[in-house]
Amino acid sequence: MEILLIAAIAKNNAIGKDNKLLWHLPDDFKYFKAQTTGHYIIMGRKTFETFPKPLPNRTHIIITNQKDYVVPENCYIVNSVADALHLCEEHQQQKVYVIGGGQIYEQMMNVATGLEITHVDVTPDADAFFPQIDPEKWQPVSVVTHAIDEKHLYAFNITVYKKK
Template sequence: MITLIAAAGENNELGKDNDLLWHLPDDFKRFKAITSGHYIIMGRKTFESFPKPLPNRTHIIITRNGDYKVPEGCYVVNSMESAIAACPDDETIYVIGGGEIYRQSIDIADCIELTRVHHSFDADAFFPEIDPGKWKLSASECHGKDEKHAYDFTFETYTKL
């Protein structure tokens, strides 16, 4: 099973200058809970946005640079097909970004775990449009802004029709 997991603003904004646009601790906790113990697929720029590899996850990094060096426990591939092939067949694989990697994988994904941040942002990376003819919103959990969260947000789960 292939699951896209992302946080996106009202206009599908993901980030700017290879950085997030918000700080939502509950979203980070959810991301960690969902992806821990699994294979995560990402583009090189997403990988480089982390200070170090995320613990308790196997990183598959897609890049055209065949000489790209990564730490132990991380693997480099040159395509989405190679990334999927590097993961076990019987396990859920999580695609964690960025925008181009989401675009390459949305048509082959089975599920989308999206945190919809209820605000508009200036961004240079975007999540692809979720086509209601292909996806059904199967779960939704709203969270209001508070002292730790500057924006309202909703955890949304989409399943392929």
């Protein structure tokens, strides 16, 4: 099973503050939607709660310690990263995406088979961070660049990494 961490990260590895994203990048959102649609997505409870409703055409796996946490249809609750991965295996998923937050990325970094990272050219104040990408373990295999334009306040590169 492919386990892919997908995130947009700043130069200082920032991914969020006060449970909010740090930027609005429509073309990055389009990439995220194109990659994750039709797949299982794994996230922490706080990440799930940032959505007004579940993302369409994706099966959500929410990791939480809260008992009796209620979720809509097409969502699963588990208590650990191991349980999330086990559920994906039981459902015979070939590819799953981990979409946040910082603690979940940290726990999944060693089991991930690939990273799909939008590197945003900014260094914001933040309280949630993506783990350091170790160049000894991860090799970039493709990069797509995006300049600042009327819809994007920041330049960014979407880089796909494979484990060495």
